[in-house]
Amino acid sequence: SQQGEEDPQALSIQEGENATMNCSYKTSINNLQWYRQNSGRGLVHLILIRSNEREKHSGRLRVTLDTSKKSSSLLITASRAADTASYFCATDQGGKLIFGQGTELSVKP
């Protein structure tokens, strides 16, 4: 399969809680990106972390990358109902973006 794994597949939390999603991939990468997708809509780019970086922050988002384990995590702090969406990691493999399975996040008000 061209895709990596993400877990959990679905996550339901209360507003204000933190949400952590994990992604594993199979090949060497130049960078890893996280995207958000609202139901039935296009993708929104959240953050890109390069292979020589270990951690990156953007607002309430924190991404880590462990190239030795071929894994990444996305942490959303102080979640809001508006964060409800599907989240995908994607690895840049020779210019092609290959997506993970995704995590469906539901934040309950």
Next chain:
Amino acid sequence: GAVVSQHPSWVICKSGTSVKIECRSLDFQATTMFWYRQFPKQSLMLMATSNEGSKATYEQGVEKDKFLINHASLTLSTLTVTSAHPEDSSFYICSAGGHSGNTIYFGEGSWLTVV
């Protein structure tokens, strides 16, 4: 505003007919665009790489004669689903950009329903 535009946003067609989806880069020239397919509750699967002025590169398992890709200009790629069947019903998304570390932009996607 959107930098990659897809049209139509949704389309319903009859089995056996062909349907064309357009992907346009609005603010930049794109020598390469990518087409993805997404079934409900699933991830995006890369179908093919669209190359301006040359043949598209298809991923394993994607029928090139069924999913025709034309990239005739630096701002437009089209995906034509030929002889559509109900199992082709899906969400199709294109992307462009990403060269030299630039951001990759995605279109808003096109819902195809084959009845």
